[in-house]
Amino acid sequence: MEKTRLGQTDLMVSKLGFGSIPIQRIPEDEAVAVIRRCLELGITYLDTANAYTTSEGRIGKAIAGERDGLILSTKSQARTREGIASHLKQSLDQLGAKYIDLYLFHNVSDLKNLETVLDPHGPMAVLKEAKRTGQIKHIGITSHQIDTAKEAVKSDQFETIMFPFNVVACEAADELLPLARKHDVGFIAMKPLAGGMLDDATTAFKFLLQFPDVVPIPGIERIPEIEEIVGVLEGPREMSAAEQENMRRLRQETGNQFCRRCDYCQPCTVEIPISTVMAFPSIARRMPRESLVSGFLADAMEKAANCTECGDCEERCPYHLPIREMIASYVELYQALKNT
Ligand code: SF4
Ligand code: SF4
Structure with a gap:
């Protein structure tokens, strides 16, 4: 190579x-x-x-x-x-x-x-x-x-x-x-x-x-x-x-769904570690289930369930991610995994 x-x-x-x-x-x-x-x-x-x-x-x-x-x-x-x-x-x-x-x-x-x-x-x-x-x-x-x-x-x-x-x-x-x-x-x-x-x-x-x-x-x-x-x-x-x-299609479809983990959206009013929550689906594809339902990731997802949808984070995200919507769907994914 x-x-x-x-x-x-x-x-x-x-x-x-x-x-x-x-x-x-x-x-x-x-x-x-x-x-x-x-x-x-x-x-x-x-x-x-x-x-x-x-x-x-x-x-x-x-x-x-x-x-x-x-x-x-x-x-x-x-x-x-x-x-x-x-x-x-x-x-x-x-x-x-x-x-x-x-x-x-x-x-x-x-x-x-x-x-x-x-x-x-x-x-x-x-x-x-x-x-x-x-x-x-x-x-x-x-x-x-x-x-x-x-x-x-x-x-x-x-x-x-x-x-x-x-x-x-x-x-x-x-x-x-x-x-x-x-x-x-x-x-x-x-x-x-x-x-x-x-x-x-x-x-x-x-x-x-x-x-x-x-x-x-x-x-x-x-x-x-x-x-x-x-x-x-x-x-x-x-x-x-x-x-x-x-390439154009991918940018259109996923450009505003990809979290860069930059944390410009912080601080969250209820202390949700937003970038960790955003990484959940990607980590879920790559890590064993036990690592998802316990430890730091599970803590983050439990906190995410408290999102008040205030929208403050979205105003600060330079990439215009629909953070509230994404958090809600990832919490749902986490709950489903937890219950399996
Ligand atoms: S919308 Fe949710 S994640 Fe964003 S700052 Fe408000 S509580 Fe935190
Ligand atoms: S949601 Fe936006 S501001 Fe927050 S970490 Fe991801 S890309 Fe950065």
């Missing part, structure tokens, strides 16, 4: 990366088989996170003895020195790796959070030291909020930025991507299939292939999914008239 230079890291990664959220919900032997098939198809860049439960360990099992030549990327949502040090150690153990190529501050949600990760005496100090000792090779960041992502790139403290980018949510192409290019920050596209909302892989990936320096990391659960995407990469890249028409 062709390789792409990941900005100033100078890492040459496969044009497609492997997103590992969905392998949490399948049996371990299947997860290992999916990862191995991805490697056979030429994927050399594997992305995971401390937050993705079994994912790091499963990747570790699948790549045991084959670490050389692979680019491993993982992330932490910890914002303290102790927290990130402990996550890093855990990741190295789980992955069975002596070093991690790319370590990311996960989900830096706003400017205040960015300030915390940029503090030279905070968790950044731990990563800089880990870089000095060779435990990690490069430091990056992930965010869903465009203003935060732009400031992160401008800070010149991160070598890569991971941001939602797909055929229906392509705002990053306007300013963020050009800025990343200017600062030579590698651009990794999360949610290339809009969190599972896009079932037309051809249109989705032909769109992304127009950006030669962008590295998409689709979440893969089943072998045929990755085979289909690799097929798109190997075929003609120009969009046919029908595909262009399909």
Whole structure:
């Protein structure tokens, strides 16, 4: 598979990366088989996170003895020195790796959070030291909020930025991507299939292939999914008239249903974590039922049932999502799952 230079890291990664959220919900032997098939198809860049439960360990099992030549990327949502040090150690153990190529501050949600990760005496100090000792090779960041992502790139403290980018949510192409290019920050596209909302892989990936320096990391659960995407990469890249028409249709139909998880809609008057609730259908497709009806997601959905429909959040959403309507239907979906 062709390789792409990941900005100033100078890492040459496969044009497609492997997103590992969905392998949490399948049996371990299947997860290992999916990862191995991805490697056979030429994927050399594997992305995971401390937050993705079994994912790091499963990747570790699948790549045991084959670490050389692979680019491993993982992330932490910890914002303290102790927290990130402990996550890093855990990741190295789980992955069975002596070093991690790319370590990311996960989900830096706003400017205040960015300030915390940029503090030279905070968790950044731990990563800089880990870089000095060779435990990690490069430091990056992930965010869903465009203003935060732009400031992160401008800070010149991160070598890569991971941001939602797909055929229906392509705002990053306007300013963020050009800025990343200017600062030579590698651009990794999360949610290339809009969190599972896009079932037309051809249109989705032909769109992304127009950006030669962008590295998409689709979440893969089943072998045929990755085979289909690799097929798109190997075929003609120009969009046919029908595909262009399909792109317009997808934008019309799903553009105002796709939550970017930016949290501009907050604060909710009754403290509903709106972006978590918005992710419910997508997570429901990828996670085991038990993770949906207990824990943080279930808490969010229980709170969502208290929505007063005041509409304040909708006025703040830059993407004009019909938040009230979406919350009501996701609460219904959650209740149905809970009762099965
Ligand atoms: S409409 Fe519902 S989710 Fe939005 S701010 Fe009001 S209570 Fe919160
Ligand atoms: S509902 Fe709108 S403002 Fe809120 S997180 Fe989603 S896209 Fe952002």
